[in-house]
Amino acid sequence: MTDQLLSIDRVSRVFTIGSIIGGTHLQALEDVTLSMDGSRPTILSVVGESGCGKTTLARIVLKMLEPSRGIVRVDGKNVHDARRGLSDAQFRRTVQPIFQNPFDTFSGRKPVETYLYQTAYNVCGIKTKDEATQVIAAALESVGLDLRIVGGKYSYQFSGGELQRVSVARALIPRPRLIVADEPVSMIDASMKINIVNLFLQLKQDHGISFVYITHDLSTAYYVSDFIAIMYRGSVVEYGPLDLVLADPLHPYTELLLRSVPVFGEKWTGEIGMSDLETREYALAACKFAPRCPYRREICAQRRPPRVERAGGREALCFKPTDYREE
């Protein structure tokens, strides 16, 4: 049985805002469990509105933030335990990031190729400049760029789409098994968005790289994923193979998302209710989506929804599939 490539095991994260005395706690992530199979490359999309915790999750997986509880494992080894689990060096060779804003990904004070060379020397252990140049040129070619044109240029000399592709190229150099992309196309124009997601599909196919694709855009998530996880206020409320989830959603929030996506060529149907004033008193012991849920019943405001499993590897955090009984 091959190790899972990525295993997020009951990860929670709490932020303390303000001082130790009299500060507030923000539960950014609660009990998140997701996994990615290691036997073949897959793309997992994590979809949710801003504030749902998806970026916090990405940063924890990328070792940029520690979980308050729970463990993240890559290839079976604990990511946050550098001594007994995955060392920094091993981690960098296996997992690489793509950030949302390509202009923030690179410092504007040095040519972007410096980062490419550094990755080649430090992460891959390449010793000579010639060898590094070869590797970098190949990486740039995979993303449709030419080193001769990229060389010597600073970040502000590129367009957003091009620079994001340079970011992908840099992540490719160590030949990682997993790339975590946090909203990689949110700041890119519509006509170039699809080029970058096409690139992900191509890299998965040609180089066997798996992706965690984090986005608020359900349409591109649909286009690119094998599996999809829907997040709401820090919890994964639905998960499963893409087509199963989006053809027949289990969770009311997924349904709501699907019905709200503005499609060019299809009008919205039905009605959706608008949420009321935000109240901070939605009971923590109950379903967080209940105030907005058109299907809510009494039990939803009283108890935490159970994790329900269904055929095909599907899961949902909801009372509705259980006919409002606890399973």
Add this chain to the structure above:
Amino acid sequence: MKAVKRHPRLVIGLVLVAAFVILGLVMPPFAGHDPRDWNTFPKHIKPNPAHPLGTTGLGQDTFWLLSYSLRNSLILGVLVGFFATLIGVTLGVFAGLKGGWADRGLSLLMDTFIVVPSLPILILLASLLQGRATILIISVVLIVFNWPWPARQIRSVALAMREREFISTAWFSGESTLTVIRTEIFPYISSWAVGNFINTVLVAIAVESGLAVIGLSSLQESTLGTMIYWALQYQALLAGRWWWILPPVIAIVVLFVALFLVSSGYTQYATAKRGR
């Protein structure tokens, strides 16, 4: 000449500082005698070709004494400026980047030294040492009290930088923390650090001069401040012996103006260079 037009402050300031450096560091060996020694020359002589600034009430040549005092003041200023800035920036970056307990401990240290007023401590120290303080001791004390200021500023910068994505990119490119500091963070703060250095030089000389004038600095070494002290002790003002008391005072004032011009001129220059 174009440089003068574009950056008048910086150029004038540098020229003045250069003049002081020559006066203070280049010339003293040419004195031919130790300017501190008493009774080398007849006392209270007015300025004349042999003694351009006359002689003091202790029988010293004022000009060479001034040159020698200037040297000590400059050395003190540069020592304090350099080490306070170096220590402050290093600890500030470390605290900001590392976070956690290191940050909390260092911040406590920084805040303590900022809050505690340095003057009473210095007076206490000086009294205990009873005039045996050397330039070195005074410099060390001034360094200890001056490093927290740049440290706090740089810590904020480092804190903000830690959140910047390109720092993460540098980490994922395999760069060590030290390299990240050197290549990513340092360019941002280098011009600020230079400005801080110059300002600290100014502060150090000012504090030492202040202490000296009330007699709490080193009595064996001679600085601009101690020159004024001795002049006051010997009633130079009352007796109208301007050539003893005015030169160090004017020297201090002009030196400060020069340092200020360099400091603000450099800021202008660095901003202009960055704007391009």
Add this chain to the structure above:
Amino acid sequence: MIRIQDVKASYFTPAGEVQAVDRVSMSILDNEVLGIAGESGCGKSTLIKVIYQFIEPPLRLVSGRVEATTRTETGETAVMDGAALRKAWWQYISYIPQGSMSVLNPVAKVGSQFLDAVGKSTAFKNREELYSRVTGYLRELDLPVDVLKAYPHQLSGGMRQRVIVALATFLHPKVILADEPTTALDVVVQRGIITMLAQLQRREQNTLVIVSHDMGVHYQLARRMAIMYAGKLVELAEVGAIVESPLHPYTNLLIGSLPRIGDHARRQGIGGAPPSLLNPPPGCRFAPRCPRAMAACQAADPPPLEYRPGHFVACHLYGEPRTGGA
């Protein structure tokens, strides 16, 4: 009705003249929803600012004019442009700027900001009457009256945006200009805001001009759509016509690049990048990326022509209008 006549507006920056809107002409009719679509840098936000006469340095109206024709209560027509339009802010024409969620003052309660903003432009006898009118209006829009007592940060992004829409429409303006009103909001909230705008427009029978890079939003809301590229108007038609038979190659490629839930077919984007507006190329600005570019495209910039009734396109492929009358 608003007539935009040959407007050219540029930003005069230290780096040079950024020709953000280059000789754009169009008419915006009464009682319609017009969508202005295009990607970043196409000039749509600048065009809206020009219509609203919100022109501040470094932006300057280089040539052309914007003319608004209204019918007063007595049945007369009045023509406004320039300064007259500016005087009519809030009452005749209202503007919801991009990122308007940050427009609210964070240290003042929403209610007082509302009353202050509105009170300046109208002659209400006293604060109480104004307040009761405001609460009445909020109720009409299905907004909880309690928002007035809250500070902006206590409201969600969606709620803030709905408040801003309420504020902008309170005086029943004849024209509402909304610049990316739903960017940074999640899709569910976005649907709510768009629906709210649609309902408002249907009720008031006024004109709503909405700028968005999201083609799907335009389909849900607009009757006609204008597509801009690199400062130029490239196509203008009813939304249905654009869906069924988009004429301009850019429109075609843009629509073709949109992924659609339920359809796994591979899509293609457009290679290259939009040209710099500091030094735009002579001829058609889309030519470098256009799969159907001809020799004429590099030489001359095609003007928009009415190729079919109500369907304008600026492309050398459609040189002559089809016969059949305009």
